[in-house]
Amino acid sequence: MKYYLDLIGDLEREDIAPVYLFYGQESYLHEKAVQRFREKLVKPPAGEFNLDIMDGEEVSAEDIVMRAQTPPFMAGWRLVVVRHAPFFTGSPSSSRKEGGSSRAAGNPLLAYLRKPVSTTCLIFTTTQPVDKKGPFFRSLKSTGRAVEFTYLKKGELVRWLEKQARLARKTITPAAASLLVERLGPGLSVLSQEMAKLISYTGSRETILEEDIYELTVPLLEENIFNVVDAIGGRRVGAALGGIRKLMQQGQPGPVILAMIARQFRLILQVLELKVSSRSSRELAAKLGLPPFVAQKLLAQSKNFSRKQVVQVLEKLLDLDRAVKKGGVDFYPAIEMFLLEMGAGE
Numbered sequence: 001m002k003y004y005l006d007l008i009g010d011l012e013r014e015d016i017a018p019v020y021l022f023y024g025q026e027s028y029l030h031e032k033a034v035q036r037f038r039e040k041l042v043k044p045p046a047g048e049f050n051l052d053i054m055d056g057e058e059v060s061a062e063d064i065v066m067r068a069q070t071p072p073f074m075a076g077w078r079l080v081v082v083r084h085a086p087f088f089t090g091s092p093s094s095s096r097k098e099g100g101s102s103r104a105a106g107n108p109l110l111a112y113l114r115k116p117v118s119t120t121c122l123i124f125t126t127t128q129p130v131d132k133k134g135p136f137f138r139s140l141k142s143t144g145r146a147v148e149f150t151y152l153k154k155g156e157l158v159r160w161l162e163k164q165a166r167l168a169r170k171t172i173t174p175a176a177a178s179l180l181v182e183r184l185g186p187g188l189s190v191l192s193q194e195m196a197k198l199i200s201y202t203g204s205r206e207t208i209l210e211e212d213i214y215e216l217t218v219p220l221l222e223e224n225i226f227n228v229v230d231a232i233g234g235r236r237v238g239a240a241l242g243g244i245r246k247l248m249q250q251g252q253p254g255p256v257i258l259a260m261i262a263r264q265f266r267l268i269l270q271v272l273e274l275k276v277s278s279r280s281s282r283e284l285a286a287k288l289g290l291p292p293f294v295a296q297k298l299l300a301q302s303k304n305f306s307r308k309q310v311v312q313v314l315e316k317l318l319d320l321d322r323a324v325k326k327g328g329v330d331f332y333p334a335i336e337m338f339l340l341e342m343g344a345g346e
Contacts, residue, residue, distance in 0.1 A: 001152055001156050001160075003147055003148065003149070003150070004029050004032075004033065004149070007033060007147055008033070008036055011036060011037060011040055012040075016041075016077075016121055017121070017143075017144040017145045018116035018117065018118055018120060018121060018122065018143065018144055019113060019116045019121075019122045019123075019124075019140055019143060019144030019145075020121070020122070020123045020124065020144055020145050020146070020147065021085070021088060021123075021124045021125075021126075021130070021137070021140050021144070021145075021146040021147070022034070022123065022124070022125045022126075022147055022149055023088065023125070023126050023127070023128075023130045023146065023147075023148055023149065024127065024147075024148040024149035024150050025127055025149070025150070025151055025187075026149040026150060026151050026152070026186075026187070026188060027125075027127050027149070027187075027189060028187065028188035028189040028192060029149050029188060030125045030127075030149055033147075033149075034081055034123060034125065037079060037121060037123065038051065038079060041077040041078075041079045041121055042075075042077075042079050043075065045074060046072070046073045046074040046075045049073045049074075050072045050073055050075050050077065050078045050079060051078075051079050051080075051081075052067045052078075052079070052080045052081070053081045053083070054067070054080070054081070054082050054083070055082075055083055055084055056082045056083060056084045056085035056086055056087070056124065056126070057084050057086060059082065061087070061107055061108050061109035062108055064080070064082055064109055064112075064122075065108045065109055065111075065112045067080050068080050068112060068116070068117060068120045068122045069112070069117055069120070070120075071119060072119050072120070076119065077119060077120070077121055078119060078120045078121070079120075079121050079123070080120060080121070080122045080123070081123045081125070082122070082123070082124045082125070083125050084125070084126060085124035085125060085126045086126070086128075087109060087124070087136045088124065088126060088130040088131060088134065088136050088137050088140070089126065089128045089129060089130055089131060109136070110135055110136060110139055113136065113139040113140050113143060113144075114139050114142070114143065115143070116143055116144065122144075124140075130146075151186035151187070152186060152188070154178070154181055154186075157177075157181045157186060157188075157191065158174060158177040158178055158181065160188070160191075161177040161180060161181070161191065161195060162174075162177060164192070164195045165195070165199070165208060168199045169206075170199060170202065170206050170207065170208060171206060171207050171208070172198075172207070172208040173207065173208070173209060173210065175210050176208050176209050176210045176212065176213050179210050179213045179214075180194065180195075180198075180213050180217065183213060183217045183218075183223070184217060194216070194217060197216055198212055198213070198216060201215075201216055221247070221250070221252070221260075222260075224243060224246060224247055224250075225247075225260045225261060225264055226264070226297055226301075227239075227243050228240050228243035228244060228247070228261060229261065229264045229265070229268075229301055230301060230304075231243060232261075232313075232339065232342065233301055233304030233305060234304065235342070237339045237340055237342075240339050241335075241336060241339060244257060244332070244335060245332075248332070253331075254324050254331025254332070254335070255321060255324060255325055255331075257331070257335075258317055258320060258321045258324065258331075258335070259321070261317060262314060262317045262318070262321070264301075265310055265313050265314050265317070266314065267288070267290075267298055268298060268301055268302050268305060268310055269307065269310045269311070269314070270288060271284065271288070271295075271298045271299060271301075271302040272302050272305070272306075272307050272310065273307070274287055274288070275299060275302065282295070284298075284299060313342070316338060317338075320334055320335065320338055
């Protein structure tokens with residue numbers, strides 16, 4: 001978050017560069033930053049006359065330069081925003097936009113970046129990886145600023161969620177905020193949407209709890225694996241196969257599903273070997289290097305298996321993985337037979 005706060009701090013102090021590149025995966029903060037620049041630079045009476053927002057995949061370099069070179073009307077600044085800018089990525093599409101590497105030196109946008117207009121703030125945004133050695137990136141860095149918008153760390157995300165709750169005159173427990181991040185990942189755009197749903201869902205109730213997260217959010221891949229292994233432990237073959245079909249519908253290939261199930265059983269084996277000396281799931285979590293709620297679930301799952309059974313399952317999964325990768329068997333019929341044999345063996 002520091003990179004964002006530093007950027008906005010410079011903006012408020014009117015330390016404004018003539019050209020910026022906002023790159024990195026955190027697109028939500030890209031948009032928030034653009035919004036703050038718009039509020040600062042695009043003001044009455046001219047207002048929108050001094051604003052251009054374009055799609056970099058659709059607009060030409062010549063058009064961007066023409067807009068950027070237009071003087072501001074009855075104002076000190078003109079703001080030009082180019083979203084999805086392909087010029088800095090080094091990809092084939094960006095090479096076509098640039099006119100090819102051999103012609104990049106004659107590109108009008110490259111020439112502009114080397115000598116930008118001082119009354120225009122030109123902002124490019126992209127979530128694609130950038131080529132930091134390319135001429136466009138190097139030229140922009142020499143006259144402007146490139147800011148990488150990385151995902152926030154988990155602690156920052158939890159604090160951000162707590163702040164969003166306060167703005168809605170609610171609170172979210174740290175455990176609930178942590179669970180929301182674990183379920184949805186670090187993207188602020190998705191977290192913002194889900195927070196809006198949670199605020200609406202809880203109505204007049206002031207506190208957002210863990211059970212609200214479970215009720216409203218879709219389980220992560222890891223949680224689906226927990227459910228599959230739970231079903232295997234309970235000898236519920238139909239439920240286990242249903243969970244595997246769901247993983248396949250989510251686009252997970254057979255070998256990946258096998259690897260995830262095997263990883264879960266390896267963790268269960270570790271729990272079986274460690275739980276004798278661990279008095280609680282928290283102690284177990286510390287020894288395994290896992291979040292406490294994960295250790296608690298593993299502890300519950302370990303009660304469904306003996307050490308011998310887990311070792312046998314891992315050996316069979318290894319054999320099955322080899323057979324699938326060699327093309328000797330198809331994944332789904334093979335895993336179905338494996339689960340049926342497990343159920344029949346009890």
